[in-house]
Amino acid sequence: MIFxxxxxxxxxxxxxxxxxxxxxxxxxxxxxxxxxxxxxxxAVFVMSLDFxxxxxxxxxxxxxxxxxxxxxxxxxxxxEYEAVNFWVYAIYVMGISALVALVVGVVVLRxxxxxxxxxxxxxxxxxxxxxxDSLEFGGSDGLFIFMKPDTSxxxxxxxxxxxxxxxxxxxxLAVLITLVAIKIILRSRFGRIVEASRLNPERTEALGYxxxxxxxxxxxxxxxxxxxxxxxxxxQYGYVNPQFMTWEMSGTALVMSILGGMGTIYGAILGTITYxxxxxxxEHLSDDWMLFMGGSIILMVLLLRKGLAGYLEKLLEx
Amino acid sequence: xxxxxxxxxxxxxxxxxxxxxLIASGLTLVFGVMGILNLAHGSMYxxxxxxxxxxxxxxGSFTVSAxxxxxxxxxxxxxxxxxxxxxxxxxxxLDQVLLTIGMIFVFNSLQSILWGNDPYGVAVPEALSGxxxxxxxxxxxxxxxxxxxxxxxxxxxxxxxxxxxxxxxLIRAGESNREMVEALGVNIKxxxxxxxxxxxxxxxxxxxxxAPMRSIVPGxxxxxxxxxxxxxxxxxxxxxxGAFVGALLVGVISTFAAVLMPTMSNMVIYLFMILVLxxxxxxxxxx
Amino acid sequence: MANDIILETESxxxxxxxxxxxxxxxxxxxxxxxxxxxxxNGAGKSTLLNMLCGTLQPTxxxxxxxxxxxxxxxxxxxxxxxxxxxxxxxxxxxxxxxxENCAVAxxxxxxxxxxxxxxxxxxxxxxxxxxxxxxxxxxxxxxxxIAAEISYGEQRQLELAMVLATxxxxxxxxxxxxxxxxxxxxxxxxxxxxxxxxxxxxLVEHDMDAIxxxxxxxxxxxxxxxxxxxxxxxxxxxxxxxxxxxxxxDEEEEAA
Numbered sequence: 001m002i003f004x005x006x007x008x009x010x011x012x013x014x015x016x017x018x019x020x021x022x023x024x025x026x027x028x029x030x031x032x033x034x035x036x037x038x039x040x041x042x043a044v045f046v047m048s049l050d051f052x053x054x055x056x057x058x059x060x061x062x063x064x065x066x067x068x069x070x071x072x073x074x075x076x077x078x079x080e081y082e083a084v085n086f087w088v089y090a091i092y093v094m095g096i097s098a099l100v101a102l103v104v105g106v107v108v109l110r111x112x113x114x115x116x117x118x119x120x121x122x123x124x125x126x127x128x129x130x131x132x133d134s135l136e137f138g139g140s141d142g143l144f145i146f147m148k149p150d151t152s153x154x155x156x157x158x159x160x161x162x163x164x165x166x167x168x169x170x171x172x173l174a175v176l177i178t179l180v181a182i183k184i185i186l187r188s189r190f191g192r193i194v195e196a197s198r199l200n201p202e203r204t205e206a207l208g209y210x211x212x213x214x215x216x217x218x219x220x221x222x223x224x225x226x227x228x229x230x231x232x233x234x235x236q237y238g239y240v241n242p243q244f245m246t247w248e249m250s251g252t253a254l255v256m257s258i259l260g261g262m263g264t265i266y267g268a269i270l271g272t273i274t275y276x277x278x279x280x281x282x283e284h285l286s287d288d289w290m291l292f293m294g295g296s297i298i299l300m301v302l303l304l305r306k307g308l309a310g311y312l313e314k315l316l317e318x
Numbered sequence: 319x320x321x322x323x324x325x326x327x328x329x330x331x332x333x334x335x336x337x338x339x340l341i342a343s344g345l346t347l348v349f350g351v352m353g354i355l356n357l358a359h360g361s362m363y364x365x366x367x368x369x370x371x372x373x374x375x376x377x378g379s380f381t382v383s384a385x386x387x388x389x390x391x392x393x394x395x396x397x398x399x400x401x402x403x404x405x406x407x408x409x410x411x412l413d414q415v416l417l418t419i420g421m422i423f424v425f426n427s428l429q430s431i432l433w434g435n436d437p438y439g440v441a442v443p444e445a446l447s448g449x450x451x452x453x454x455x456x457x458x459x460x461x462x463x464x465x466x467x468x469x470x471x472x473x474x475x476x477x478x479x480x481x482x483x484x485x486x487x488l489i490r491a492g493e494s495n496r497e498m499v500e501a502l503g504v505n506i507k508x509x510x511x512x513x514x515x516x517x518x519x520x521x522x523x524x525x526x527x528x529a530p531m532r533s534i535v536p537g538x539x540x541x542x543x544x545x546x547x548x549x550x551x552x553x554x555x556x557x558x559x560g561a562f563v564g565a566l567l568v569g570v571i572s573t574f575a576a577v578l579m580p581t582m583s584n585m586v587i588y589l590f591m592i593l594v595l596x597x598x599x600x601x602x603x604x605x
Numbered sequence: 606m607a608n609d610i611i612l613e614t615e616s617x618x619x620x621x622x623x624x625x626x627x628x629x630x631x632x633x634x635x636x637x638x639x640x641x642x643x644x645x646n647g648a649g650k651s652t653l654l655n656m657l658c659g660t661l662q663p664t665x666x667x668x669x670x671x672x673x674x675x676x677x678x679x680x681x682x683x684x685x686x687x688x689x690x691x692x693x694x695x696x697x698x699x700x701x702x703x704x705e706n707c708a709v710a711x712x713x714x715x716x717x718x719x720x721x722x723x724x725x726x727x728x729x730x731x732x733x734x735x736x737x738x739x740x741x742x743x744x745x746x747x748x749x750x751i752a753a754e755i756s757y758g759e760q761r762q763l764e765l766a767m768v769l770a771t772x773x774x775x776x777x778x779x780x781x782x783x784x785x786x787x788x789x790x791x792x793x794x795x796x797x798x799x800x801x802x803x804x805x806x807x808l809v810e811h812d813m814d815a816i817x818x819x820x821x822x823x824x825x826x827x828x829x830x831x832x833x834x835x836x837x838x839x840x841x842x843x844x845x846x847x848x849x850x851x852x853x854x855d856e857e858e859e860a861a
Binding site for chain 3: 152166183185187188189191192193195196199200202203204206208209210211213214217270
């Protein structure tokens with residue numbers, strides 16, 4: 001069983017049951033379905049970050065670089081007025097993102113601790129400005145997707161990306177796959193060494209492991225998943241722009257994953273939903289929602305040290 | 319590029335670099351002594367600029383406003399350290415990052431509530447409003463020279479404080495060994511409060527000095543923060559000397575980049591930083 | 606005899622700024638022997654050990670393992686050559702079980718660690734090797750206990766078990782008995798006595814009785830320099846050693 005904790009199983013069961021039902025009962029409310037789709041996509045992004053920060057021990061403040069990259073790569077690779085196959089291009093996008101993560105990873109993993117935080121931030125800022133200042137890639141306006149790709153596999157088409165419910169289920173599938181993939185990796189022999197490297201890097205090296213290699217591979221995995229989330233986000237809204245890769249985006253995702261319970265993976269889903277929910281409430285309550293949001297974050301760091309998942313586990317685990 | 323333009327740009331770059339140093343020095347001081355990474359440092363810069371704008375509008379005097387703003391910033395620093403930062407000393411970097419991100423939200427929001435989101439400007443004080451002739455057909459604003467001199471004076475004062483005074487001795491000792499400072503009978507809590515407050519004040523003073531040269535806009539804190547990160551990473555976290563060298567390098571490089579390759583100018587300092595880290599992963603003046 | 610040299614240093618030195626932590630050390634470590642290293646505090650014992658396992662770079666000099674020059678390689682490459690080390694300060698994975706601690710150590714020998722899919726619990730060989738190491742050091746009843754929850758002495762035993770689980774050919778042990786109770790120490794002395802039948806061991810230890818009992822070769826370091834290497838009796842009767850130890854004690858007494 002890859003889901004070891006009772007709390008984890010309960011939370012995920014409730015989540016997937018509700019998530020599966022939402023489009024069935026709220027088919028007419030496409031705004032709501034769209035909003036939840038966005039949250040699901042963000043959850044994929046936050047889970048990939050939670051994996052890196054909470055489980056591999058790489059505190060990155062530049063994860064949004066890959067979120068934006070996923071969107072940009074898709075638009076850049078596809079011909080402007082031709083519907084391409086979604087799956088084929090998703091693989092292209094993830095493949096190139098993995099290569100970029102390899103190069104970036106080799107640079108950033110030379111540093112550690114506070115330097116790692118800063119250099120990841122700086123590299124993502126650099127790429128942000130690259131797109132922001134570029135003429136070819138639409139500058140601050142970004143790029144638009146004119147044709148939704150088709151999703152047929154071997155000629156069989158069962159998903160229509162223009163249908164909000166279909167897109168919703170595609171995003172929910174992404175959540176499921178990401179969750180299961182990360183959990184399998186964490187349980188694997190690779191995951192054992194990754195865990196050991198986080199708990200005690202010195203000892204792990206003294207046991208004969210090249211921790212750089214383990215961290216690099218993990219970094220590539222986390223970044224590639226983030227790129228997939230970015231690709232979905234770009235497809236949902238039909239554009240990509242430099243705002244995808246701001247450091248605020250990375251910072252917000254960090255807040256979501258801490259809110260949910262760092263390193264728990266399923267907590268990332270909880271954190272994303274809660275953060276977006278709070279944001280929605282505050283935005284409707286007051287123009288000064290940032291004040292409430294900031295206050296909540298500060299209180300959370302001071303009081304809720306193990307996040308929502310930690311709180312629930314206290315209640316549910318014996 | 320003509321020689322004349324070259325020198326004008328060089329002076330611009332150095333002047334910008336000195337301002338960057340002033341901001342970055344607080345960041346690196348707080349990190350070096352207390353091990354705290356304060357992402358809200360840029361917000362303090364913003365606070366300084368807004369405060370001085372507000373007081374100039376009320377009092378009409380730049381000098382009075384500058385002093386008032388700096389004192390308020392010092393008080394704000396003490397308050398923040400006592401209420402929030404103190405709870406972070408035994409936490410990891412991640413918690414520091416998050417709490418200070420929360421602070422950015424709060425400060426940005428307060429700025430918007432108190433002063434709205436319109437851009438503002440502060441007039442250059444009259445006594446400093448002229449220009450010095452540079453060559454036959456170019457001149458340099460007096461205020462910018464004044465700003466550079468103030469930055470140099472503060473850098474010198476900071477150097478004196480860290481290397482020659484009792485407070486500086488404690489700061490240097492606290493960097494290497496917390497217990498030792500406590501063994502000397504010094505209350506490390508007060509030391510940390512003082513250092514953090516000084517850090518906040520340095521950022522606010524930078525904002526005050528920058529106010530007449532730049533427009534005062536929402537978000538000004540974040541953009542300067544990231545540039546400061548680049549400065550301290552290049553120089554080596556926690557090293558004041560490193561921050562000085564890093565700031566001048568970044569100031570000059572980004573100024574020339576803006577002239578020579580405008581479409582890439584924002585990227586250049588980050589590229590430079592990556593190059594530095596490839597050679598020296600801990601920055602130029604790492605401890 | 607000459608052929609069974611397994612690890613060798615040649616004029617090995619480590620300087621920190623102007624301080625010579627270790628100066629011009631040439632030693633030979635033989636297969637299936639226990640080589641004790643003693644000396645007063647600050648003699649450079651830990652520095653020597655840290656260089657032998659690759660975590661410290663020597664300022665100058667060479668290290669040879671089975672004839673290959675290995676100084677400057679990454680620490681994990683040292684381990685892959687069979688040079689295992691224990692730490693003076695307990696250095697374990699405190700948050701996981703004792704079994705998992707040893708499983709991390711053992712995994713590299715039996716199964717690919719870059720396998721992203723196979724469950725970490727699936728490989729029987731890894732588990733058996735980890736359990737065997739725990740049995741060897743006497744932690745059989747602690748297999749499923751979280752490492753942070755066992756006693757300090759037991760953590761020292763776990764530290765040793767982790768090295769054993771890597772199946773090294775040379776064990777570099779940095780004060781393995783520090784902080785252990787008498788009974789636990791006796792157990793480790795007995796264990797080391799058995800282990801030296803099959804492994805080559807370099808032992809840094811303050812417990813002189815243990816060192817004298819176990820050592821085939823004994824090296825005395827003083828103030829970063831190599832005083833003498835020989836059998837236990839040779840070292841005991843050497844006037845320089847008496848001076849280094851007894852002379853200092855006299856001075857201390859006088860000073861007090």
